[in-house]
Amino acid sequence: MVRFDALRHWSTWLWSAALFVLGAALILPGWLVQLLPGVLPVLHGAAHERAALILGVAGLAAKFVAQDTVRERLGRVRAWLKRMQASGGAVRTQAAASAALAAALALAIPLIAHWEGRANDPYLDMGRILTVCFGHTGDVQARRYEDAECAALLRKDALAHAQPVLACSPRLAGRVAMLAAFTSFNFNTGAYCRSSIPALVAKGEDRAACAQLSRWVYVKGRRVAGLARRRAAERQLCERGL
Numbered sequence: 001m002v003r004f005d006a007l008r009h010w011s012t013w014l015w016s017a018a019l020f021v022l023g024a025a026l027i028l029p030g031w032l033v034q035l036l037p038g039v040l041p042v043l044h045g046a047a048h049e050r051a052a053l054i055l056g057v058a059g060l061a062a063k064f065v066a067q068d069t070v071r072e073r074l075g076r077v078r079a080w081l082k083r084m085q086a087s088g089g090a091v092r093t094q095a096a097a098s099a100a101l102a103a104a105l106a107l108a109i110p111l112i113a114h115w116e117g118r119a120n121d122p123y124l125d126m127g128r129i130l131t132v133c134f135g136h137t138g139d140v141q142a143r144r145y146e147d148a149e150c151a152a153l154l155r156k157d158a159l160a161h162a163q164p165v166l167a168c169s170p171r172l173a174g175r176v177a178m179l180a181a182f183t184s185f186n187f188n189t190g191a192y193c194r195s196s197i198p199a200l201v202a203k204g205e206d207r208a209a210c211a212q213l214s215r216w217v218y219v220k221g222r223r224v225a226g227l228a229r230r231r232a233a234e235r236q237l238c239e240r241g242l
Contacts, residue, residue: 100173101162107180109158111237112187115230120145126219135187161187168193169201178206181238185213188230210238 116135121144125131130140133150136157145153162183166172172179178201186192195216200209213235217228 096173097166097170100176100179101159101166103176104162104172104179104183105155105158107177107237108162108183108187109154111180111184111233112158113154115184115188115226115233118147118150120147120150126224158183158187161190161192165192168198171201171204175206177240178210178238181210181213181234184234184237185216185231188227189216191216206242207239210235210242213238 113134118134119132122130122132122140122142125135125137129137131137132140132153133145134154134157136150136153162179165179165182165186169179169182172182182192182197192198195212197209197212200206200212213231214228217223217231219227
């Protein structure tokens with residue numbers, strides 16, 4: 001009876017030890033879990049066969065759990081590295097786009113200012129749209145605008161028309177003169193993204209894309225000489241360096 005109670009007590013201890021090993025495999029760092037199975041042979045020599053079986057199973061389970069933990073951690077590291085690479089690529093792309101926009105605006109703003117002309121007092125353009133300063137529309141107030149206000153509106157409007165051009169044709173980040181010319185065109189028409197030009201740019205047909213500018217010289221079916229001269233200037237800038 002005493003021997004039976006002792007064995008039962010010993011078995012209870014071993015099962016507790018096995019559960020401890022399994023618990024450790026779940027909560028301890030991977031490198032420490034790897035050490036646990038190495039302790040088991042020492043216990044096997046002094047334990048009953050049943051004890052060896054219990055601890056052997058627990059040790060094997062610990063190894064698998066540890067391996068799974070390592071795999072999971074490696075997977076998380078790989079996923080993190082991919083996110084960092086993607087983030088770094090996005091940052092570089094954004095930086096390149098910002099640099100391209102700044103360079104293009106330096107070329108486009110003088111061109112736009114020349115062809116739009118400045119009107120400090122609001123007026124109706126050829127399309128019967130209320131306009132002020134350098135072709136600014138949309139929120140025009142019935143008052144006289146200062147020169148500084150007009151300059152600020154021109155910079156704001158030029159950027160607002162350059163951004164969709166670059167969004168529709170990301171390749172233009174490496175074609176600053178083309179981006180500037182199409183910014184002026186989009187400023188005047190608002191039609192860049194719905195025109196046939198982005199498709200040509202995407203295919204690398206730069207000269208054909210620039211040539212499309214010459215088609216946009218009509219207002220309500222009537223060819224306008226001023227628009228023809230502006231498109232010629234935009235096309236000349238567009239073809240610079242091609």
